[in-house]
Amino acid sequence: MINLKINGKSIQAEPGKTILQVAKEHDVHVPTLCYHKDLSPTGNCRMCVVEVKGGRFLQAACVTPIWEGMEIETENEKVMKDRKLTLELMLANHPVDCMICDAAGKCELQDLAYEYQAQIPAWGTKGTRYPVNSDPNPFIRVDMNKCILCRRCVLACEEIQGRDVWGVAKRGFDEIIVAGAGVTMLEARCESCGQCVAFCPTGALSNKMNYGMARAHQVKKVATICSYCGVGCQFDLLVKNNKVIGVSSNPDAPVNGMALCVKGRYAYDYIHHPERLVKPRVRKYLLEGKRKSDIRDSIAEGRKPKVGLSNIESPWDWVEVEWDKALDIVAEKFAETRMKFGADSLGFLTSAKCLNEENYLMNKLARQVVGTNNIDHCARL
Amino acid sequence: MSNSMDDIANFAEAFFIIGSNTTEQHPVFGTMIRRAVRKRGAKLIVADPRKIDITEIATLHLRHRPGTDIALLNGLMYIILEKGMEDKAFIEERTEGFEEFKQTVMQYPPEKAAEITNVPVEKLYETAEILASCKPTAVLWAMGITQHIVGVRNVMDLANLQMLLGNMGKPGGGVNPLRGQNNVQGACDMGGLPNVYPAYQPVTSEEARDKFAKAWGATTEAKVGLTVTEMMPGILEGKIKSLYILGEDPIMSDPDTKHIRHCLEELDFLVLQEIFPSETSVYADVLLPGVTFAEKTGTFTNTERRVQLVRQAIPTQGDAKPDWWITSEIAKRLMERISDRVRKEAPYAGWGYKNTSEIMAEINTVTTSYGGITHARLEAGERLQWPCPTFDHPGTPILHTKQFTRGKGKFMPIDHVPPAEKPDDDFPMIMSTGRVLYHWHGGQMTRRAKGIMQVYGEALVEVNPDDATTLGLNGKNVVRITSRRGSIEAQAWVTDRVPPGMVYANFHFPEASANELTHASLDPVSKIPEYKVTAVKVEPV
Numbered sequence: 001m002i003n004l005k006i007n008g009k010s011i012q013a014e015p016g017k018t019i020l021q022v023a024k025e026h027d028v029h030v031p032t033l034c035y036h037k038d039l040s041p042t043g044n045c046r047m048c049v050v051e052v053k054g055g056r057f058l059q060a061a062c063v064t065p066i067w068e069g070m071e072i073e074t075e076n077e078k079v080m081k082d083r084k085l086t087l088e089l090m091l092a093n094h095p096v097d098c099m100i101c102d103a104a105g106k107c108e109l110q111d112l113a114y115e116y117q118a119q120i121p122a123w124g125t126k127g128t129r130y131p132v133n134s135d136p137n138p139f140i141r142v143d144m145n146k147c148i149l150c151r152r153c154v155l156a157c158e159e160i161q162g163r164d165v166w167g168v169a170k171r172g173f174d175e176i177i178v179a180g181a182g183v184t185m186l187e188a189r190c191e192s193c194g195q196c197v198a199f200c201p202t203g204a205l206s207n208k209m210n211y212g213m214a215r216a217h218q219v220k221k222v223a224t225i226c227s228y229c230g231v232g233c234q235f236d237l238l239v240k241n242n243k244v245i246g247v248s249s250n251p252d253a254p255v256n257g258m259a260l261c262v263k264g265r266y267a268y269d270y271i272h273h274p275e276r277l278v279k280p281r282v283r284k285y286l287l288e289g290k291r292k293s294d295i296r297d298s299i300a301e302g303r304k305p306k307v308g309l310s311n312i313e314s315p316w317d318w319v320e321v322e323w324d325k326a327l328d329i330v331a332e333k334f335a336e337t338r339m340k341f342g343a344d345s346l347g348f349l350t351s352a353k354c355l356n357e358e359n360y361l362m363n364k365l366a367r368q369v370v371g372t373n374n375i376d377h378c379a380r381l
Numbered sequence: 382m383s384n385s386m387d388d389i390a391n392f393a394e395a396f397f398i399i400g401s402n403t404t405e406q407h408p409v410f411g412t413m414i415r416r417a418v419r420k421r422g423a424k425l426i427v428a429d430p431r432k433i434d435i436t437e438i439a440t441l442h443l444r445h446r447p448g449t450d451i452a453l454l455n456g457l458m459y460i461i462l463e464k465g466m467e468d469k470a471f472i473e474e475r476t477e478g479f480e481e482f483k484q485t486v487m488q489y490p491p492e493k494a495a496e497i498t499n500v501p502v503e504k505l506y507e508t509a510e511i512l513a514s515c516k517p518t519a520v521l522w523a524m525g526i527t528q529h530i531v532g533v534r535n536v537m538d539l540a541n542l543q544m545l546l547g548n549m550g551k552p553g554g555g556v557n558p559l560r561g562q563n564n565v566q567g568a569c570d571m572g573g574l575p576n577v578y579p580a581y582q583p584v585t586s587e588e589a590r591d592k593f594a595k596a597w598g599a600t601t602e603a604k605v606g607l608t609v610t611e612m613m614p615g616i617l618e619g620k621i622k623s624l625y626i627l628g629e630d631p632i633m634s635d636p637d638t639k640h641i642r643h644c645l646e647e648l649d650f651l652v653l654q655e656i657f658p659s660e661t662s663v664y665a666d667v668l669l670p671g672v673t674f675a676e677k678t679g680t681f682t683n684t685e686r687r688v689q690l691v692r693q694a695i696p697t698q699g700d701a702k703p704d705w706w707i708t709s710e711i712a713k714r715l716m717e718r719i720s721d722r723v724r725k726e727a728p729y730a731g732w733g734y735k736n737t738s739e740i741m742a743e744i745n746t747v748t749t750s751y752g753g754i755t756h757a758r759l760e761a762g763e764r765l766q767w768p769c770p771t772f773d774h775p776g777t778p779i780l781h782t783k784q785f786t787r788g789k790g791k792f793m794p795i796d797h798v799p800p801a802e803k804p805d806d807d808f809p810m811i812m813s814t815g816r817v818l819y820h821w822h823g824g825q826m827t828r829r830a831k832g833i834m835q836v837y838g839e840a841l842v843e844v845n846p847d848d849a850t851t852l853g854l855n856g857k858n859v860v861r862i863t864s865r866r867g868s869i870e871a872q873a874w875v876t877d878r879v880p881p882g883m884v885y886a887n888f889h890f891p892e893a894s895a896n897e898l899t900h901a902s903l904d905p906v907s908k909i910p911e912y913k914v915t916a917v918k919v920e921p922v
């Protein structure tokens with residue numbers, strides 16, 4: 001164990017840890033911006049500086065390892081001033097539109113500027129240097145004017161997604177994050193997983209599908225499980241006014257952490273699609289007491305595409321009915337089939353998209369109520 | 382899967398991926414493997430006829446001919462045995478049937494394996510070397526292994542390989558089929574299969590039947606039911622008269638669409654419970670509006686047997702109802718009409734569920750492996766992988782650590798059998814089918830996702846550049862693909878992802894669904910159709 005002092009308090013810690021890690025373990029707050037626990041530390045924003053006794057310069061806590069006898073100050077005047085200056089330098093190159101920025105309320109730069117009461121310096125550029133919404137990716141909105149060059153996106157893509165889409169180009173004032181060799185994200189082989197967006201601390205990368213739809217405090221987050229593949233990623237559904245308006249990473253997700261794929265993160269808009277079935281439907285002939293065998297001709301006709309539910313003429317047309325009606329028809333028909341042809345004349349296809357509880361019930365319905373083992377699902381397909 | 386995804390990603394010295402397009406079909410797990418290879422230096426062997434995305438970072442890519450997995454595996458095992466690289470202690474202590482198995486493998490010297498598979502002999506040796514030196518190696522597969530008439534035998538041969546190498550029951554090893562759908566594992570666990578009750582209790586077992594007869598007050602005869610691939614033709618034979626389909630779309634997902642259409646047309650009565658008017662709804666007599674995962678609470682079980690809580694986030698849309706409610710209502714009404722069957726005093730005879738947590742409580746009592754999994758525990762943040770038999774059991778991340786379910790692991794002698802459909806002069810090429818990153822299965826959900834359609838808005842058929850030249854395609858062009866059963870037209874994507882002589886098509890788009898062409902030749906045991914090998918003819922349009 002290593003002995004050291006943080007803000008005058010003696011502490012023991014395991015060797016090999018960074019100042020930031022030890023500070024966190026002892027509930028000492030050190031602000032960070034480029035650092036993220038899931039990514040390799042790079043130490044390039046200098047937001048986390050602390051003073052180490054005997055050192056000539058302030059040290060970045062996220063990349064400086066501890067040593068025996070180290071004495072650290074995390075909140076003295078020098079440190080606070082330096083951090084504020086760091087923020088002012090970032091703000092000097094940042095548009096002043098927090099008011100309408102999608103990230104406001106969850107922007108780490110905004111939070112820190114507030115904490116340190118940092119303002120845009122009088123000499124700041126304030127302007128817009130780059131095209132806004134500059135990439136055609138349908139899911140990801142890019143506005144490099146808001147970029148603070150923390151490189152989290154670069155690391156998220158490289159280390160989590162293993163894709164290397166983002167990189168840094170040019171130097172000094174012109175330094176900028178680019179996709180590939182300055183091409184579009186998709187051309188740089190982006191898989192639209194949205195990892196870079198999830199890790200971006202500012203409004204430089206945001207989601208197009210819900211851009212401008214809600215402030216962070218206006219959404220309810222509901223932790224749930226992805227309904228696409230068997231990996232079983234967990235994420236939060238973002239809900240506003242009883243509508244799903246987005247998906248965000250849930251850092252505590254057991255399988256996937258912050259990671260999601262394009263389907264899990266962005267293919268949710270089917271939930272409120274206008275084609276959703278919202279009322280039970282039965283074929284007209286069922287309401288007329290007719291048998292299917294009597295209307296075979298109309299069925300052949302009816303299979304040709306027909307728009308909507310208007311003009312209900314053919315016995316094979318759909319009619320919307322109340323639940324009671326539909327359920328009675330189903331039960332009546334199933335019972336009749338069973339009586340006439342036996343339990344094994346019924347078949348049940350349950351669903352690999354539905355809940356365990358629902359699959360259990362389909363199995364119970366087939367085996368208990370009807371008495372057949374004719375139950376399967378699309379595991380084979 | 383015998384192991385957990387994170388233990389495989391963290392501890393495997395090597396991955397052997399065969400018949401799984403992991404980065405597109407299980408994308409987040411795919412990125413975990415990418416990480417292990419790129420950051421940790423784990424070795425990666427990919428056996429796949431197609432140059433799928435993950436081959437980019439592979440140590441070795443074996444491009445074997447479709448439908449020659451057994452010859453490939455036996456050839457590799459021949460080399461392992463020839464060089465004495467098998468795990469003798471593991472074979473001795475934990476397995477049986479080795480000698481008979483060995484005799485079969487000895488029929489596959491590398492030269493013969495190379496001839497059948499088209500993988501060069503040197504590559505077979507290199508692969509065997511990696512497999513033998515990297516302990517543990519995790520074997521991963523998906524539908525590329527199972528969707529063959531020899532699917533079950535393919536799987537057994539992979540188990541042979543892992544026993545031979547002593548990679549079973551260890552972190553970072555094991556046999557790991559990646560389950561496709563979000564809850565295909567759970568649907569199987571819950572008895573959504575014709576041969577087993579929940580938790581794989583055979584319908585032919587007296588003990589199991591007795592148990593359910595007691596719990597439910599009625600059960601079935603000791604006779605295995607029909608699989609989906611048997612029910613469809615069963616309609617034409619007059620065996621099946623009515624179907625109740627929950628959230629599935631056979632017109633898109635079953636083989637030989639024309640045949641399926643014909644079958645569904647002949648049905649007396651089809652009830653379809655869906656969120657959209659799918660392609661199959663055209664044939665339905667009743668259409669019941671179910672809900673999406675955002676509108677209900679309950680559990681899904683992922684590919685590593687992890688049971689997780691799905692939470693309702695928004696109210697049900699319109700008059701749509703949670704699927705469990707609909708099924709319960711049908712059950713109640715049907716039970717009134719079939720009054721002589723169910724013994725009403727049985728503890729779980731009834732259907733008066735108020736929520737899915739009550740259903741789970743019933744599952745706890747009849748499903749040993751889910752015995753201790755409750756919504757309350759999951760809500761409290763417990764992470765549970767079945768088997769989890771009691772309320773204080775912590776769950777089981779790795780299976781078979783001490784012994785196999787049946788005691789000793791049995792080696793099975795497995796021989797190569799060529800695919801059912803062979804190319805000939807009229808249908809000279811091989812088509813394989815599957816999904817792409819951006820879409821899901823029959824596409825009912827993803828075709829209604831706007832951004833997805835901007836990135837991948839129409840069916841693309843992968844055609845090798847050599848074939849494109851021979852066929853006279855010029856860059857991107859429309860091709861007609863014809864099999865012995867049907868024909869589709871789609872955009873060609875000229876790419877060396879597929880080898881010459883092979884095309885790859887998906888079934889996400891009704892106007893160009895690969896299943897118009899596929900055939901219903903089934904594995905005799907699993908009844909899974911051979912989607913991965915269809916003989917086709919390709920022409921420019």
Ligand code: SF4
Binds near residue numbers: 193196
């Ligand atoms: S969306 Fe994913 S693949 Fe694309 S740039 Fe961001 S992290 Fe990389």
Ligand code: SF4
Binds near residue numbers: 148152201
């Ligand atoms: S785009 Fe975002 S994550 Fe990337 S460097 Fe800029 S601010 Fe950081």
Ligand code: SF4
Binds near residue numbers: 227229263410
């Ligand atoms: S987010 Fe992607 S990888 Fe994760 S479960 Fe959903 S579909 Fe699978």
Ligand code: FES
Binds near residue numbers: 032033043044046060
């Ligand atoms: S957080 Fe330490 S340098 Fe950025």
